[in-house]
Amino acid sequence: MASFREFRGNDGFGGEAWKALCRVRESAPLIQCITNFVSMDIMANTLLAAGASPAMVHAVEEIAEFTALSNALCVNVGTLSAEWVFAMKVAAYRANELNKPWVLDPVGVGDTKFRTESCLELIALRPAVIRGNASDIVAAIRASSALPPKGVDGTIPAIDALEAAKELARVSQSIVAVTGVVDLVTDGKRVLGVSNGVALMQQITATGCAVTALIAAFVAVHPAHSLEAAAFALALFGLAGEIGMEKSNGPGSLRVHLLDALHSLDEVFFQPD
Template identity: 60%
Template sequence: MDNNPEKWRTQAWAHLTKLRQESPLIQCITNFVSMDIMANVLLSAGASPAMIHSIDEIPEFTPKAHALCINVGTLTTDWLPAMKVAAETANKEGKPWVLDPVAAGATGFRLKACLELLGLKPCVVRGNGSEILALFKGSVDPTSKGVDSSHESTDVVEAAKSLAQLSGSVIAVSGAVDIITDGHRVVGVQNGVAMLQKITATGCSVTALIAAFIAIDPLHVIEATSSALSLFGVAAEIGMQMSNGPASLRTHLMDSLYGLDEGTVLNRVNITNL
């Protein structure tokens, strides 16, 4: 797509309209912290969440899902085999899946798990700057602060491009400017508010939203990912105008996402080729 803001905005509205019409089923294998907000963000956008993580159900259920979201936030040795089986099943069924490598560089166990999942070819990997850098370097970060990033998204563009080329996945880096790249193209999304950092699992939620948008447009992964990030950011901007702090923003974010209309999307979506 050329660098025409109107085309990005029109496409974002088309994506949201299709999502609301089709209500894709999104299976989420995610952490205990994010389950509630992730499911409610998907519902607010128009998708249908399924929080199914038992390895006993995956062979039967995952083929029914339109996309899969795997998030390693509260990772244990019990959950990892289920994540792998789900990813393998999604690949076998031709269903897109998205990886959220939460705190990938924090410990050796976590990094190894994320690299193993990366090897199963996720359609998109969405993380913050530190998480993407840890995957690219393949090493534990001794200065890691867990889920908090010590790197801006714009500082890791080259690492993200290289990781995309090595993995075959589209890499999305959250930050003040969200960066999306397939290793060649680089797209920037400039929607959102800083207060999102004060609400746990908003990053997890936008990863699930990316899975939903890819489910309805699997042939245009960069565009679908950009739409998801931008519309989530727009909803946060609108919600922030009515909020007094993180708790009220959490509520208004979902209300705003649910209520997004064409005029708002065409006026506020801010996506550009970089």
């Protein structure tokens, strides 16, 4: 049976992750998402399965009021346009003003000038957490540091991006989560590692986007401990993937069973091996 995996001496992490999930379920934080069109369905369903409450709201006419109602904000630039990036910045600014945490998923930063600049402007608004795969995190720090973006590809293992993540965390003063076979979360000094999950999750579109929204939900209930909150979300989503995998024959069924497993996570999974 799948069970929570401790990593690099995160002792007691399983029990804390379980308590954090219980807090999400009890308080059902309202997570405002300004995200890409591909991810809308799986992101909302992931938040619901974890016990949070999703709201996809992007109209600038209502952001000032709506961000005030929400408990955290999730911004994802996947299908960005000038109009949506403006809304993202307004919402991030408003979240900061109200002292609400927000998280950023800089999808494809480095791929185009427009995307890179939009991401850098968002990073300058100090997200609590930045989550990306290794190539996104490496591209973000290269762009932040005005290093040449050449040579970046999508196959960098998370572990090799650790130095980039630490540097990005120091520059941005955000927690940085770099996800892959192993997920690493850092504040620039401390590093938490998470090794839950199965490779097939990457064959389901927008699982990365969905887990970023889940990070927002966990940060909403643990605003003073964003490093741990991000690691909990990554670990629980990965664990749900492992449990779901037991019943799955491919990416279609894994998507279904992952959501079922996330909804059904029970204390028993969080006992150390």
